[in-house]
Amino acid sequence: MPATEILKQHLIDPEICIRCNTCEETCPVDAITHDDNNYVVDAAKCNFCLDCISPCPTGSIDNWRMTPAAFSLEDQYSWSELPAQVDLGDVASAVEAIEDEVDALLTQAHAGAGGKSVAPSSALKPAINQFNRARPAIATVIGNYRLTAPDVDNDVRHIILSFAETPFPVLEGQSVGVVPPGVDDKGEKHRIRLYSIASPRHGEKPNTYSLALTVKREPHGVCSNYLCDLKKGDRVKMTGPFGATFLMPNDPAANIVMICTGTGSAPFRGFTEWRRRTMPNAPGRMMLFFGARRPEELPYFGPLQKVPETLLAKHFAYSRVPGEPKTYVQDMMRKQAAPLAELMTSPQTYIYVCGLKGMEQGVDAALDDICRGVGLSWAALRPDMRAGGRYHVETY
Ligand SMILES: Cc1cc2nc3c(=O)[nH]c(=O)nc-3n(C[C@H](O)[C@H](O)[C@H](O)COP(=O)(O)OP(=O)(O)OC[C@H]3O[C@@H](n4cnc5c(N)ncnc54)[C@H](O)[C@@H]3O)c2cc1C
Ligand code: SF4
Ligand code: SF4
Structure with missing residues (x-):
């Protein structure tokens, strides 16, 4: 198979991606899109400008495969992990040369955090992407407390959610998605927003299927106002959990x-x-x-x-x-x-x-x-x- 028939395809690692939308906002040619499950790159549109690489907080955007035929958007939406690099036999050396070229470009693009994000070696393996918009976990609000002084305009709140109905396994450092109700001014469902988990893995109180969020009210912000105004007993649609690298080492000597x-x-x-x-x-x-x-x-x-x-x-x-x-x-x-x-x-x-x-x-x-x-x-x-x-x- 001649090397010219091999396609280098830009892909997003669904295991590590935290669905923050940064890449979609950054891509100048709208090559990045998402469904309720994954963020994906359209091979027909991506021109390898690498603008999306450095802003990605996890490095999940920095994935490439040499393939004889492009993975479709539908393929990518269905993945829970990236496919392995297929063995390209005779063209291996040509592929390696292209990979070296890509690596050199990526080294320049990764100025920000200093390379791909990797989990601490002693961290537990997290569950990720267990729930999505089509199949959300339903949490019930069991507490919502103001954390900042009464004279502070945009309050920050501590919101406690119970997952007694749907077990939602998390590790410290992961994020969850919140599905705000309603639609935007174009009549489309609001985008899912991400929030870091503020409680330890076994619950806000030990062994209570609950988790806490720390949410700052943004002026006119759709999801932060929705969350900050929640009352005890309200039910919230949640997705995730997301993030497989910003995790705590499990080693007491760390x-x-x-x-x-x-x-x-x-x-x-x-x-x-x-x-x-x-x-x-x-x-x-x-x-x-x-x-x-x-x-x-x-x-x-x-x-x-x-x-x-x-x-x-x-x-x-x-x-x-x-x-x-x-x-x-x-x-x-x-x-x-x-x-x-x-x-x-x-x-x-x-x-x-x-x-x-x-x-x-x-x-x-x-x-x-x-x-x-x-x-x-x-x-x-x-x-x-x-x-x-x-x-x-x-x-x-
Ligand atoms: C990995 C990750 C973790 C995060 N963790 C947290 C967390 O722990 N806690 C937290 O609070 N946030 C967190 N965020 C940010 C969070 O996801 C949201 O982006 C944030 O809450 C704002 O969402 P929103 O829907 O309220 O605002 P949006 O509706 O998305 O608005 C975005 C901005 O536009 C402005 N805006 C919107 N409408 C108008 C208007 N009509 N006029 C003027 N200005 C307007 C708002 O003030 C806001 O600043 C996290 C984000 C990521 C990516
Ligand atoms: S490399 Fe450039 S064109 Fe391709 S997805 Fe990233 S920002 Fe878009
Ligand atoms: S984590 Fe990276 S790849 Fe995933 S949505 Fe955010 S910027 Fe895009």
């Missing part, structure tokens, strides 16, 4: 550095609670860098004060406290350069960044400075940590 702003704290509440409940004397250290405008706007400010420093070293950064200099998470990280640098030299350290997209650059620059201060190169360490499942970024 050091976990968590860097967040706002609702980015949600997965870290799950991480901290799981460790507190199941391994409170773990030798691994936990460090939290948490940024907000002021203490009144910082979700879980009160409960966090009660978490002992021996379990979790907490460093808050406030950017809008009257009379005080603006401090961001990266400033707090630089203040803690010595303990952070010590942790970064350990192969048992895992770093997680979650929150607003705008925080990535500042955090990256701080890690660069901290590494340089102890003779390490963040540019070299970052891809290594990423490939070893030790550096994770989830921003939205």
Whole structure:
């Protein structure tokens, strides 16, 4: 078979994709689309511009297959995992050459998080994509509490959902989809929105088939207002769970550095609670860098004060406290350069960044400075940590 007949096809890994819609919004030629199950790439439209690669928070978009015939959209919608690369026999060397070319381009495109996302080696294998729009899980609201002070305009709320009717297995760090009721102004069903799970795997209270979300009300936002206004007893259609890499190491010796702003704290509440409940004397250290405008706007400010420093070293950064200099998470990280640098030299350290997209650059620059201060190169360490499942970024 001549090499020219082989097609290089761009595909999305349905196991890792968190259905965040970023790639669909990014693709300049509308090659990416989705159904209730999967995000997929139309081989007839994709021109390999690679614009979608760097914004994808999971690296699930970075998948390629050499194939004699393109996988159709219907094929891709039905997948729960990517097909293996088929053996192309004689054309293997030609294929390898094309793959090398693709790899070189991808290395440039992956400037952001430093390569494909990989789960920590000790993390449990999560269940993913068990429920979709056509077959949602139904949760019942059992609590909805305001987390921010009454004078804060766009409140952040702690919403507790019971899955007593439909078991919904999750791990800390995964996200769930929420199906907002109703249609948009074009008469189409509202898009599913994603929310990080803010409770540990065995429930908001141990062994109670429940999970918590941390939701910020966005002005005019469809789903955040729907969630923030839910009352006890309301029923919610849920999809997922999603995410197979932004997971907690199950190893008690793992050091976990968590860097967040706002609702980015949600997965870290799950991480901290799981460790507190199941391994409170773990030798691994936990460090939290948490940024907000002021203490009144910082979700879980009160409960966090009660978490002992021996379990979790907490460093808050406030950017809008009257009379005080603006401090961001990266400033707090630089203040803690010595303990952070010590942790970064350990192969048992895992770093997680979650929150607003705008925080990535500042955090990256701080890690660069901290590494340089102890003779390490963040540019070299970052891809290594990423490939070893030790550096994770989830921003939205
Ligand atoms: C992996 C992942 C995890 C996430 N986890 C969380 C989480 O834990 N907690 C959380 O709160 N969010 C989380 N999000 C974000 C969440 O999915 C939603 O994007 C967010 O809640 C906003 O959705 P919405 O439907 O309320 O807003 P949309 O209706 O989608 O509106 C989007 C934006 O447009 C603005 N807008 C909409 N309509 C108008 C209008 N008429 N006039 C002016 N402005 C308008 C809104 O203010 C909003 O900022 C996560 C996202 C991802 C990808
Ligand atoms: S590579 Fe370019 S054309 Fe192809 S799906 Fe990504 S953004 Fe769209
Ligand atoms: S995780 Fe990546 S591939 Fe999946 S929807 Fe988001 S951007 Fe697209």
